[in-house]
Amino acid sequence: MTETTGGEMTCFWAPSATLKELISTLKQLSSDKLAANSTEKIKVYICFSSRSALQKLFHTSSPDGYVYPPDTWTEKLGLPPPTEFPGLELVVKSLFFRPFSVLHSKYLIIDRQKVFLPSCNVSWEEWYECAIGIEGPIVQHVFDFWREVWKPAELIDLSFEKPEDPKSTLDGPIDQHIDQLSGQALRTTLLPHPHDSSLRQALWLLPKQVQATPAATPLNKTLLHLITNAKTEVIILTPNLTSQQAFTAVCLALINGVGVRMITNRRMMVPEQLATAGTLTEQVIDRLIKEYRRGFSGRKLRKQLAELKASAMLPDVKVAENEQLGSLRISYFRQPSSATSAQARAGTAETGLGIASHAAKSHIKLTIVDRKAIVLGSGNMDRASWRTSQELGVLIEDQDEGGRSTGAVARLWRDVERGLEGCLESYFDS
Template sequence: MVSEHLFKLCQATETVSSVLAKNPTDSPGDVVKRLYGHHKRDFHYTPEKDRPALSALELEKAFRCGRWGPSQPSPLFLQAFADSLNCLDADPMSGVVSPPLMGSHGTVPLTVIAPLADIIRHCSNLIVRAEREVFFITCSWSPSVAQRLIKDALIELSRRAGERGQRVVVKMMYDKASAANAIDAHQVEKPATYTGKTIQLPKPEEIPNLDLEVISFHKLVLGTLHAKFCVVDRKVAAVMSNNMEDNDNMEMMTHVEGPIVDSIYDTALITWNNRLNPPLPSHDAPATEGGLPTSSQEPLYMDRGPAREQHEIAADGQAVRLPEHMPDDPHYDSNLEGEITRMQSCYSMKPHESRLQAANRQLNLVCKNPIPPSGPDIPEGQEMTPYITSMTPAPVPMALVSRPPYRPRQHAQRRSVFIQTPDLNAAPLIPALTAALKRGIDVTYYVCFGYNDAGEIIPGQGGTNDQAAQGLVKDLSPTECQLLHIYYYVGKDQDHPIHQSFKQRSCHIKLLIVDDHVGIQGSGNQDTQSWYHSQELNIMLDSEEVCRKWREGIEGNQNTRRFGGAAEDGIWRDKNGNPGEGYMGDPGKVEGLLKGISGMMKKVKDKGGF
């Protein structure tokens, strides 16, 4: 239930961003202390305790805690929203957003389900189309195709700003642990550091028309900045699952517009914490009023056209031949429609190439260990379509359910739960899934085979995906097992899961869909680190139409459903009954610790450590 304390927090007229609108030279951290510092913080609060479903009066109270505009949240969405609000009883800042902005509304004109570089291609286009400001926050940052795309975009943004006779304010933030973080978790980086070999952002002379400020953040020891998002001109925002590096991951991004952008902007300010030097031009131009006045001709928010079906996008992409947007060979588009056509053109067949070979080509593009396709050919109409139009005729209810993350209570849904995540082993989640299955709820989850086994197998981290699956199955009756569907990620061009240690086909998507209409997407994994230590940003929405698009994209851009089903014991096995290559088994605590330490040392060495 929503307490009177929570209700007052959500009904307050001031937020971090509204106070900074009046005093843009203040630091967000100081504003947080003034607004919420007097509230007692409870570090032993346990939101996992069971709570009954809300009554009609309590649902109405939860409804009044959000700013839903013309949208109408469902009871399931409001129950989940109320559950996430309850985390604020322990600390008003536990949602990393001012409480009045936690519940909002907006649209999702684009969803990307694709390799990491394809998501950053969209971010680079957003950056070059910016006119006044860019706020970009991520976790891991390393020299890569993604990094070079962002670097090129900043240089191009500076060039365009110079032609307009303007300056653009750019704030960038990433997680980088160092000894200095013990004194101050937010470290302002000097140009010599952020232009050096480990970061490689542009030098000041390369971006003369940008006011670039960079912060590295890490709260020692385990307090990781794991959120990944950007806000441009306070008009659009992108919520991502990916880091800035080269890898073989399939990722997911949600591009949102409308009032929800103000909520994400508020989170960006709170995360930044320090005084903004210079202040952001949009400090007094909220998204609810259109964001910063710009000269862009691209229609935004409710002026966008209707969503297109994926088969239409595939046909349009096959009809043209457009050069791929690459580092050192950029091809920026003036609007979202142009981006979609260009991206699909790259996934379309070239002469003497099948659809399967086209998908394999793109999935191998930045893969360190390219592999040939092993899956069946892809028929017409089932092409891989990384850019998905998910625009709705009206705004939909949205809420930020950031870290401490939303713990799905699993007592409100009526039909089904779908999850895709790299790892699924968080201690509070496994019993919740068990309880849902015992109530007759259909549960499907996709995980990555062997994802970060070296880290997850260390005692206290929850165990590997294989271990978690076996533990879950053991607690179920045969009837309940029929409701549980465990799958291991299979790439669109493959016919079997590939262990993540081979770095060939992995999946890093973080998605939850309940009863086909409430969806949560963002940076939060379903593992111990994300649940208890990392700062995350997740967006929850209430839309059957968007969730349908998300699920179609999930199924259409991978072969997990077709080839990744686990055996009765929760382990994926080949046609001969053998686990996939790389399977670690179920070692005891001592062996698990030794394997974990050995694996983590190898991981550090591979990244240039020691």
């Protein structure tokens, strides 16, 4: 059975230039479908988790979520009525689980043939973002993940061929997708992270002996495995850093002599950080520097290291504890000047890459290890992403079927790094 479908998943939905572009695109898609004289409509699913604090407060806790009636689209969502999309069959649905379990994942599925994993939401913020497009059997796994979570009634009984899942030590389906630059297939692993609405995960105010440890999800396990088993270098670009497990893993990498480069933000989503973690990124960064300067000898940190090594998420962690710590570089993203923005855009004209002229924060979620593996997706290095939010990431390894390097990971980092030119404030450099 074949059909034409499209689905967009976003965490946040708000009136914005992005929404206007989305509406324009949907209208064009509808017109193209009518111009083709097709009797079938294109099924389009818009799925989001949050549009306001009030919406989350009164949102149904049912896993079936809430489907917005078409007569409410304009008032509540800023969408035109369905009469303006005659070539589309449009469904709009939201899911949220109190107190803090947003569905933070962001992805776009097109005809079950392509998937795009952006870092951005349908929102007004002008942040530095990125997206990666993937094709191949892994697209079906993303579709299965979406169908299981969002439960679109029209698709429950559809039959289709599913690829066999190769076994993975990281508990995620492994497939390959084609690197468009090299023309080679890359080893790719889908990293889902289900939401958890339990109070033991959500409330940081609970005594530590009552709090649950973060779930050993494919995304959590993979990030810890990569960071703590790095050989030479770890690069982390994250909007926020409040996860204790991520912090401890970075400390362990530095103890093992691995160089760490961290890029994050100041004063980003402060109320959310305080509500979900009881601390701020700046405080965690200052603690990391303090621990680094005293050689990670603090009793509290040593206890946290022992707990991390004993956890189910790190069954194979290696601790070399080199005499010399790895180098540590920490930078904060800052809004570029107009002159810097123009220079960066001019310098990247050939590739079409560049920074937003008014980007106030970096919203990219990226971890690179040894220039051989990269994790991209929706997950931050904060407490919410590691414990309560639903996330979706992808691990891309820089090797083809024969185990040869393609240089794809290095190219991806060069592209992102080029856009950071003129936007970084060095805060600490060992």
